[in-house]
Amino acid sequence: MNGEIIVNVCMGTGGIAAGAEMVMKAFEEEFASAGVENATVQSRCKLHKVGCRGFCAKDVLVDISVGGEVSTYQFIQPEMVKRLVKEHVIGQKPIKEWMAGEDYHVFHDNQTKIILHDLGKINPESIDDYLSVDGYTAARKALTTMTPEEVIVTVKNSGLRGRGGGGFPTGLKWSLCAANEADQRYVICNADEGDPGAFMDRSVVEGNPHAVVEGMIITAYAIGATLGYVYIRAEYPLAVHRLRIALDQAREKGFLGKNLFGGTFDFDIKIKLGAGAFVCGEETALIASIEGERGMPRAKPPFPANKGLWGKPTIINNVETLANVPPIISKGAEWFASYGSEKSKGTKVIALTGKIRNTGLIEIPMGMPLNDIIFKIGGGIEGDKLFKAVQTGGPSGGCIPQQYIDLPVDYEGLKSVGSMMGSGGMVVLDETDCMVNIAKFFLTFTQEESCGKCVPCRIGTKRLLEILTRITEGNGRKGDIELLQELAEDVRDSSLCGLGMSAPNPVISTIKYFRHEYEAHINQKKCPAKVCNKLLTFFIRPDQCVGCGMCAKACSVKAISGELKQPHAIDNSLCIKCGSCYDVCKFNAVIKD
Amino acid sequence: MINLTIDDKKIEAPDGATVLEAARLARIDIPTLCHDPRMKPFGACRLCIVEIGGLPRPVTSCTTPATEGMVVVTTNSKLERLRKTTVELLLSDHPNDCMVCIQAGQCSLQELAYRYGLRENRFKGAVRQHNRVDNNPFIMREQDKCVLCGLCVRVCDEVEGVAAIGFANRGFESDICPPFKKDLDCEFCGQCVAVCPTGALSGKMWAGQPRLEQTRSTETTCTYCGCGCNLTLHTHADKVVRVTSRPDNHNRGWLCVKGRFGYEFIASPERLTTPLIRRQKGGPLEPAGWDETLDLVASRLTAIRDQHGADAVAGLASARCTNEENYLFQKMFRAGIGTNNVDHCARY
Numbered sequence A: 001m002n003g004e005i006i007v008n009v010c011m012g013t014g015g016i017a018a019g020a021e022m023v024m025k026a027f028e029e030e031f032a033s034a035g036v037e038n039a040t041v042q043s044r045c046k047l048h049k050v051g052c053r054g055f056c057a058k059d060v061l062v063d064i065s066v067g068g069e070v071s072t073y074q075f076i077q078p079e080m081v082k083r084l085v086k087e088h089v090i091g092q093k094p095i096k097e098w099m100a101g102e103d104y105h106v107f108h109d110n111q112t113k114i115i116l117h118d119l120g121k122i123n124p125e126s127i128d129d130y131l132s133v134d135g136y137t138a139a140r141k142a143l144t145t146m147t148p149e150e151v152i153v154t155v156k157n158s159g160l161r162g163r164g165g166g167g168f169p170t171g172l173k174w175s176l177c178a179a180n181e182a183d184q185r186y187v188i189c190n191a192d193e194g195d196p197g198a199f200m201d202r203s204v205v206e207g208n209p210h211a212v213v214e215g216m217i218i219t220a221y222a223i224g225a226t227l228g229y230v231y232i233r234a235e236y237p238l239a240v241h242r243l244r245i246a247l248d249q250a251r252e253k254g255f256l257g258k259n260l261f262g263g264t265f266d267f268d269i270k271i272k273l274g275a276g277a278f279v280c281g282e283e284t285a286l287i288a289s290i291e292g293e294r295g296m297p298r299a300k301p302p303f304p305a306n307k308g309l310w311g312k313p314t315i316i317n318n319v320e321t322l323a324n325v326p327p328i329i330s331k332g333a334e335w336f337a338s339y340g341s342e343k344s345k346g347t348k349v350i351a352l353t354g355k356i357r358n359t360g361l362i363e364i365p366m367g368m369p370l371n372d373i374i375f376k377i378g379g380g381i382e383g384d385k386l387f388k389a390v391q392t393g394g395p396s397g398g399c400i401p402q403q404y405i406d407l408p409v410d411y412e413g414l415k416s417v418g419s420m421m422g423s424g425g426m427v428v429l430d431e432t433d434c435m436v437n438i439a440k441f442f443l444t445f446t447q448e449e450s451c452g453k454c455v456p457c458r459i460g461t462k463r464l465l466e467i468l469t470r471i472t473e474g475n476g477r478k479g480d481i482e483l484l485q486e487l488a489e490d491v492r493d494s495s496l497c498g499l500g501m502s503a504p505n506p507v508i509s510t511i512k513y514f515r516h517e518y519e520a521h522i523n524q525k526k527c528p529a530k531v532c533n534k535l536l537t538f539f540i541r542p543d544q545c546v547g548c549g550m551c552a553k554a555c556s557v558k559a560i561s562g563e564l565k566q567p568h569a570i571d572n573s574l575c576i577k578c579g580s581c582y583d584v585c586k587f588n589a590v591i592k593d
Numbered sequence B: 001m002i003n004l005t006i007d008d009k010k011i012e013a014p015d016g017a018t019v020l021e022a023a024r025l026a027r028i029d030i031p032t033l034c035h036d037p038r039m040k041p042f043g044a045c046r047l048c049i050v051e052i053g054g055l056p057r058p059v060t061s062c063t064t065p066a067t068e069g070m071v072v073v074t075t076n077s078k079l080e081r082l083r084k085t086t087v088e089l090l091l092s093d094h095p096n097d098c099m100v101c102i103q104a105g106q107c108s109l110q111e112l113a114y115r116y117g118l119r120e121n122r123f124k125g126a127v128r129q130h131n132r133v134d135n136n137p138f139i140m141r142e143q144d145k146c147v148l149c150g151l152c153v154r155v156c157d158e159v160e161g162v163a164a165i166g167f168a169n170r171g172f173e174s175d176i177c178p179p180f181k182k183d184l185d186c187e188f189c190g191q192c193v194a195v196c197p198t199g200a201l202s203g204k205m206w207a208g209q210p211r212l213e214q215t216r217s218t219e220t221t222c223t224y225c226g227c228g229c230n231l232t233l234h235t236h237a238d239k240v241v242r243v244t245s246r247p248d249n250h251n252r253g254w255l256c257v258k259g260r261f262g263y264e265f266i267a268s269p270e271r272l273t274t275p276l277i278r279r280q281k282g283g284p285l286e287p288a289g290w291d292e293t294l295d296l297v298a299s300r301l302t303a304i305r306d307q308h309g310a311d312a313v314a315g316l317a318s319a320r321c322t323n324e325e326n327y328l329f330q331k332m333f334r335a336g337i338g339t340n341n342v343d344h345c346a347r348y
Helices: A013-017 A020-037 A039-044 A078-090 A102-109 A127-132 A137-145 A148-158 A170-178 A200-207 A209-223 A237-252 A283-290 A319-331 A333-337 A370-377 A411-416 A435-449 A455-472 A480-494 A498-502 A505-524 A550-554 A580-584 B019-025 B077-092 B108-115 B151-159 B191-195 B257-261 B290-308 B323-337
Strands: A005-010 A045-050 A062-066 A069-073 A186-191 A227-233 A268-274 A314-318 A347-354 A360-365 A387-392 A398-401 A425-430 A538-540 A590-592 B002-006 B009-013 B049-052 B071-073 B139-141 B166-168 B175-177 B201-203 B216-221 B230-236 B239-244 B276-278 B285-287 B315-317 B342-344
Touching: A005 A013, A005 A020, A013 A020, A013 A200, A020 A078, A062 A078, A102 A370, A127 A209, A127 A237, A137 A209, A137 A319, A148 A170, A148 A209, A148 A319, A148 A333, A170 A209, A170 A314, A186 A200, A186 A209, A186 A283, A186 A319, A200 A209, A200 A237, A200 A319, A200 A347, A209 A227, A209 A237, A209 A314, A209 A319, A227 A237, A227 A283, A237 A268, A268 A283, A283 A314, A314 A319, A319 A333, A347 A370, A360 A370, A370 A387, A387 A435, A387 A505, A398 A435, A398 A505, A435 A455, A435 A505, A455 A480, A455 A498, A455 A505, A455 B077, A480 A498, A480 A505, A480 B077, A538 A580, A550 A580, A580 A590, B002 B019, B009 B019, B019 B049, B049 B077, B077 B108, B151 B191, B191 B201, B239 B257, B276 B290, B315 B323, B323 B342
Parallel strands: A005 A045, A186 A227, A186 A314, A227 A268, A347 A425, B002 B071, B315 B342
Antiparallel strands: A005 A062, A062 A069, A347 A360, A387 A398, A387 A425, A538 A590, B002 B009, B049 B071, B139 B201, B166 B175, B216 B230, B230 B239, B276 B285
């Protein structure tokens, strides 16, 4: 056997969920047992815990490197490890049929990775790994060769804008904060990622926590803060664990604490765990939460940059924004600005989910057409169904229909069609998704997460949800669409914070682009996508039914009758349209219409 | 001073004023529900929204500082539509039982419903349920009438420094309650009751008594302590049925549990209305006139002093007397009787 053997197992949250820990253990055991026959194998193998590489749909992903030759395997389970070690590691014959196919490479080759560049390559629990990819050189450069003003100017010139949703120019925000006379300033990293289906910040903190720490050090130096907080969800235990390790390691190396990099600048970071309130991602609510108060937003102005945590000037930047800072300082504003579109520079990390073949974490240059994201990187719609829409910007974003498939994905592009960048969630919907139901889904979330402070958000979102619910249940009334539109606009225009202002977006955009679906629900009492059960009629095709009786067993109201091995029938006067019979039938004999 | 324009009116407002304060100085009406000038602005009810030149969306005037040259519009069809929707939303989650509500006639929400003519409601739907059970002795809590303006929470925190209640839950089920939803267990100052704009908080002893508009008001001073808070006694058929205090007085309308709820003694049959003298050892206390009583006190005090010396006598007065009364009391003891044995609960 020639050269070093390295096995990299994807240990992101997706990987762990798919069984990566067991796969790792299997490798260790397999090497141990194989080592009895051939001691050199065991002694030459290293096992790395690498972070998320983004392609969660193919987990568990494993790289096996023999003498520098890397092969990537997908869908690896513990029982497959024995053969991998035997044939690939010992026998030097990679197992072709288990290797990642072409779509794995298309998925990666179409991306531009600044934030995710080192994810999946370095061990997030090792500062030496981060140092080996030039980690902390940007902070050293900023603190030892640049003035705070120069740092701010560099970030301003880079065109970096807030990645948490608002898209506010980061450098400008810093300069507004630095301009305040104050005895103390704070920098806060917002890692309270709460959008359903979003895992961008989580993956970055889990896969490369030092990049965030370094970004915070540079931010603190630029604005003159001596203390920073990472506000991170308690539901992200692995991220919190790795962040704690990163902070300890950075302190040991003298990158945090007193006299950073041998200079006169002091800075340290505390971790504050969020308790799971979506609204705490809103910056004033986040500040209230750190201060020990209930996470409720307050009116702005004053803006946190002037009067934030404990009344002191405070910069709140999102994880991804901060992770962009070190490369900007290292490689310069011009390099960063060379990526992206006219007003949106750099890249954006996106959590690609929904009815798409390649779900996962991707990074694209700003301005990439929606089409390329969904059909190139995403590999198109699962099961070759028809693409219907994509919800961007999380629960507060909007649904973008087929006609805008060439839309450039940047702040302005998404806004122009009534959606938003948000933190970068992208949920792809196909022809089997009912748009009224989708609006209802997102409103259910925002309604529950409203902090309850202001009237339009607290009661308005509830009423929107009630109207949507009655439409999906066949009780929609004439005029409901107009009522939804009016109320949605009023909630948007009179709510206190971003949650209420954007919560009606799914309603507004689905009515705008899919009004016919609302009309079908209300006027014809039909759900065109056949999702809203209460609008469907279930029946059994006698020519398909083999009389297995599964449906009758599943029916909780005894609406299905029939002799064994004879076609069954549904009594629609008893049917409660729960859909259980449809789900259990293995012969496609239950039809809903 | 700041110069700004509100509804085409040129206005001068003091430095630091909010848009709402500037408008009110100029007698321009902006509806509010969660605002009280004695507390920090909250911005929750969204009724005081105004349009400000240069800003993309309406903002709350209570939280927005007035600035030089600002141009403000407080009313137009858009703003009135938003306000009306807000009130309609509030009413869609309200019992609307004004006929049997103690606050009828004094209720800010009722006033707004009247102002916007909201007889029908487009948003009828679920309403919050509250069992209205709280076994505390003073404060009636009917949370289903609560509009979550937060005034009670803020007065308890900002003015009393007690924070006995707070917000709980999220979304439509948001609520104001004591910790862990237990019964209210505080000092029952009732400041929360005083600032509640609806009938969500009231005095338990007020239930079924005449509403405020049925009463006669008499301005007076509280007799409980030397603070001398100004009180307004509300009487009906010669009986005090409620005590309030005006925000424009020296105690800014704030009262304690005694001043606010401790008025039943006024009409108590056990109350002393004449001096009582025990004429025989072991005998009963018998009503007497003031002349007889004062003569008796003066002669006994003189006799004791003459026989045992002035220091055999001591005087204890009360902090519930005014400064002037307590001054005269010590003067009588020091100069009249000749002893320094004089004291009261707040000390001389």
